[in-house]
Amino acid sequence: MLSKRPHTLTFRWNSEPAIDEDTGRPTEGGEESITxxxxxxxxxxxxFIESEGxxxxxxxxxxxxxxxxxxxxxxxxxxxxxxxxxxxxxxxMQMHSRxxx
Numbered sequence: 001m002l003s004k005r006p007h008t009l010t011f012r013w014n015s016e017p018a019i020d021e022d023t024g025r026p027t028e029g030g031e032e033s034i035t036x037x038x039x040x041x042x043x044x045x046x047x048f049i050e051s052e053g054x055x056x057x058x059x060x061x062x063x064x065x066x067x068x069x070x071x072x073x074x075x076x077x078x079x080x081x082x083x084x085x086x087x088x089x090x091x092x093m094q095m096h097s098r099x100x101x
Contacts, residue, residue: 005037005065011087011099013076034072038065040080049100051088059088063099067092072099 010033017029040063048056052074061080068090076087078101085101 005039007038007040008035009038009040009063009078009080010035011072011076011078013073013087032070034068034070036065036068038063040064049089057088059100060085061101063097063101065097065099067095068097 012031012033015029015032018027019025020027040061042061043059046058049059051057071092072087072090074087074089078085078087080101088100090097090099
């Protein structure tokens, strides 16, 4: 049987200290991560994506998943086939998420 999300990836990033919106108390920064089922597709045609800073960058893979509960920030890292990649952009759409690394 074919799987819609045959891959599992973990993304890691460092968060900054912030104020908890529910309690109003400061939170400590630290390493955060999320692991989820997905499908990744190599960029075989040399397409570009505009980064959050407005710069056009070539990406190695586009990752598709169900809508994620967090927005993975640019600069987060993951490994695909034993190689480390950095997130360029993450978009949560209505029915799915797209992440360019």
